Amino acid sequence: MATATDPGQLGSAKAAAVRLFLGADPFKGLTAFAASTRPRHNVVGVGIGRKVSRNKVTGTRSIRIYVEKKVSERSIPPEFVIPKRIAGVVTDVVETGRFVALAVPVAQRRLRPFKGGCSVGFQFTGSQAGFVMAGTLGALVTDTGGKRYALSNNHVLANENALAIGSAIFQPGLLDNGDPAKDQIAVLSRFVEIKPMSTENKVDAAIAELTKPSLGRATILPKVGKLASTAPIPAVEQMKVHKHGRTTGYTTGVVFDVAADVKVGYDFGDALFTDQIIIVGTTGSFSNSGDSGSLIVDRTSRRATGLLFAGSASHTIANHISDVLSGLGVTLA
Incomplete structure (x- = not known):
């Protein structure tokens, strides 16, 4: 008999919840159900984890339903109430707010050589000319040919798929008073395309080749320190992590979920x-806004585990760093 700890049952229940609330089947890519048939308007993500009851983590594995805001069951129509169980697995409703990509404020200075955790960005062109932005440069990476690149998010280095390959990348970002005439450090080289809601995504990631290899320092993050190894470590629940980003600087946290399917807001939708x-x-x-691209590091092993790209006021979303590196064909320097 399947139990709540059976990975097969948990996976099936999560897939059912994704179809119900997010309108996509992570295994088959099925067309979404009609919006009026499911309570999806308040749901921003689906994951797997231990149920939290009265602010304490229990031993019960559950399907987590992440919502913008918790509301009383009495105040919503019965058809929009989240079921107590999905495919036989108990549900846990977690309020997170809306998840959005985190590129933008607070000044960061020019660093030469630069290192991870600093301000970086591109220059808007065309109808967006005059706007300025900044995100976080996560790490230095290399390819099999030995070329050196700055690693961050697609929306930080490639303007959500819109920037041309070869475009200039600046440190600090222009929002942080970067000067296009003297602060170019790299050119956009590769990015993983972000696809709209009808298709799944694994990463929001891009790399930019350094104009001079000496401009960047191997991955040493302020307060986080030097990585113990360039090999990543898989994230697990309750892992203690830390990062350094351009907006909030050094912060510490705990991994809450490692298999969440989430809906993230971008300028294009x-x-x-x-x-x-x-x-x-x-x-x-x-x-917070502007920390997109930060490298997330396991505090125990001092190895990278994630790449920050989105969040809400209370929860942060990150790609698995192994997916980022394989998607771009690079390794940490």
Whole structure:
């Protein structure tokens, strides 16, 4: 008999919840049901984890339903009430707010050589000319040919798929008073395309080749320190992590979920990301706007585990760093 700890039952229940609430089948890519037939308007993600009851983590494995806001069952129509169980597995409703990509404020200085955790960004062109932005440069990476690249998110380096390959990348980002005439450090080289809601995404990631290899320092993050190894470590629930980002600087947190499917807001609209890491801050928020691209590191092993790209006021979303590196064909430097 299947139990609540049976990975097969948990996976099937999660897939059913994704179809019901997010309108996509992570295994078959089926067309979404009609919007009026499911309570999806308030749901922003689906994951797997131990149920939280009265602010305490229990031993019961559950399907987590992440919502913008918790509301009383009495105040919503019966058809919009989240069921107590899905495919035989208990549900746990977690309020997170809406997840959005985190590129943007707070000044960061020019660093030469630069290192992870600093301000980086592109220059808007065309109808967007005059706007400025900044995100976080996560790490230095290399390819099999030995070329050196800055690693961050697609929406930080490639303007959500819109920037041309070869475009200039600046440190600091222009929002942080970067000067296009003297602060170019790299050119956009590769990015993993972000696809809209009808298709799944695994990563929001891009790399930019350094104009001079000496401009960047191997991955040493302020307060986080030097990585113990360039090999990543898989994220697990309750893993203690830390990061350094351009907005919130050094923060610590705990991994809350490692297999969440989440809906993330971008300028072009929403996108669905599957099997993502969710992190909660140890004291206060783990991240804020402008921290996108931060490398997330396991505090125990001192190895990279995630790449921050989105979040809400209370929860941070990250790609598994192994998916990022394989998707771009690079390794940590």
